[in-house]
Amino acid sequence: MAGSVCAVLLLANRATATSVRPVGFDELCERAAIIFRGRVAGTSSVERRGTQNDPVIVTEVTFAVEKVLKGTTPSTTTLALPGGRIGNRALRVSGVPTLTVGERLVVFVAPEGSAFVPFVGVGQGVFRIEWDPETGADVIAASDLRRLRRAESRRAGSRNVRDRFAVGSAVLLLSRFEEQIHALVP
Secondary structure, rough: HHOOOOOOOHHHOOOOOOOOOOOOOHHHHHHEEEEEEEEEEEEEEEEEEEOOOOOEEEEEEEEEEEEEOOOOOOEEEEEEEOOEEEOOOOEEOOOOOOOOOOOOOEEOOOOOOOOOOOOHHHHHEEEEEEEEOOOOOOEHHHHHHHHHHHHHHHHHHHHHHHHHHHOOOOEHHHHHOOOOHHOOOO
């Protein structure tokens, strides 16, 4: 019994939390090396060697790129996210989004090697696209829009948030979101 408690305590000491400060829209655009709109074409969890040569599970996510909004990237690009499942082993990293084949997204990719997650602000650099039957157009998913509005309201005046991100409206059109990116990206 004492050995079990000791092992649990040793494992508890190795666990760390993911803590990420809110990132405003201007900073997302500035820090991203690449911004693109695309569809998740495939996912595959693989084992790699970590920084201390220990085995780590990562999920390679392949995107079919529809439109590049900043930088350059091929029409098919693959990013490795920490976490995934191989057989009966799984690794879940708090804050790292779980992406599903077929899902459409706007992705803000961090410069290579600058972060353990390839997105700016971990999951903050991923915006899901949904079809809105009321407008007949693609929109940014409501949960992602709420997160963006919260981050912006902490960083900027409420008028700025209201003007840029359609506060008072339930939706933010994808076309408007992309216009906001183009206004900030040379």
